[in-house]
Amino acid sequence: MxxxxxxxxxxxxxxxxxxxxxxxxxxxxxxxxxxxxxxxxxxxxxxxxxxxxxxxxxxxxxxxxxxxxxxxxxxxxxxxxxxxxxxxxxxxxxxxxxxxxxxxxxxxxxLPIYKLLGGAWRTELPFYSSVGRNAGRTVDETVRAVEERLKSERPAAVKIRLDGDRTRQDHDIPGDIAKAKAVRKLVGDDFSLAFDANNQYSVGGAIRVGRALEELGYIWFEEPVQHYNVRAMGEVAQRLDITVSAAEQSYTMQAVVDMINAGVRMVQPDIIKMGGITGLMQCAAICFAHGVELVPHQTQPTIAHAANLHLLATLMHNTKPAEFSDPSTRMHVAFANPPIPENGMFKVPSGPGLGLVVHDGELQRRRS
Structure with missing residues (x-):
């Protein structure tokens, strides 16, 4: 066979x-x-x-x-x-x-991939809207960007990403906190929010921002310091009460374990960066053994997104919504059924394999 x-x-x-x-x-x-x-x-x-x-x-x-x-x-x-x-x-x-x-x-x-992985705990998954490029926005522009995603997508949560210059450490901490406050005011006290620093703070700066996020009720603080400084990431995670997440830029299981051993309790490896479905299933086992949350990073709208949904469906302890990054329909021309949110949820594709219907001729025509 x-x-x-x-x-x-x-x-x-x-x-x-x-x-x-x-x-x-x-x-x-x-x-x-x-x-x-x-x-x-x-x-x-x-x-x-x-x-x-x-x-x-x-x-x-x-x-x-x-x-x-x-x-x-x-x-x-x-x-x-x-x-x-x-x-x-x-x-x-x-x-x-x-x-x-x-x-x-x-x-x-x-069979759909999730069946081959042991079955789905759920075939509809909530998602969070990951709103990027906010380092270059004013407070009002950041609020408007979040407001637009709330209206168009009906997410279960929102994550604010800075996407700024990583060489300009602690560049505008008061401005970053002001944006976090304004978004909290927009959504109300009970709506789930996260904040992604994209590696832009020193340890001291990260703790200052993290304390403000704790007061504002944010549920996680993503990559506050440079990802390659594992010791510093662990120090921030252990000194703050807010959940600190990292590891979207970890590419091996061993690197994820190093992050966990440093003190990080929510890891975010990406399915197209570290071993695909097999790699993320291995990470799921590691996280389960260590009592750590696995919340995969995911920014791509079609193939990677479908693969990620299959993986997430199999996780018993799926503690956070799936990531839905800045939306783009430019790839939909090559897929008959691209994953798109419906009523605030993503449905896991039920067809064989990834469950995507691919217009191969379109891929060939656009091949570079």
Missing amino acids: GTIIKSVQAFQVTWVENEPPGRRTAIVRVTTQDGLVGYGEASPMLGGEHSLGIVRDFAGSLAGLDALDQAVICDRLLHKYVKLGPEGAVTGALAALDIALWDIKGKYFD
């Missing part, structure tokens, strides 16, 4: 005319000898080209292998390319491959 890999293709997709390479989507398509096709997606940093280059390097070696052996295939490739990091490009490449192979596995058995 099995389904043999025929080819692996890695390419960028350009969605709008003259789109720069860094805005394109990194796609991996795996085709089997019996005609099954699986789709995966790599991290979009710089258009994912660095990860696609690695996929192109190993693509030929996968022909003739059983697509159902996805864990063995990905582990072998991780250790083949381990000296390149392994964090970043390598794990992004393997995440895309892993998702594509899970897509094939689901189609082979004619």
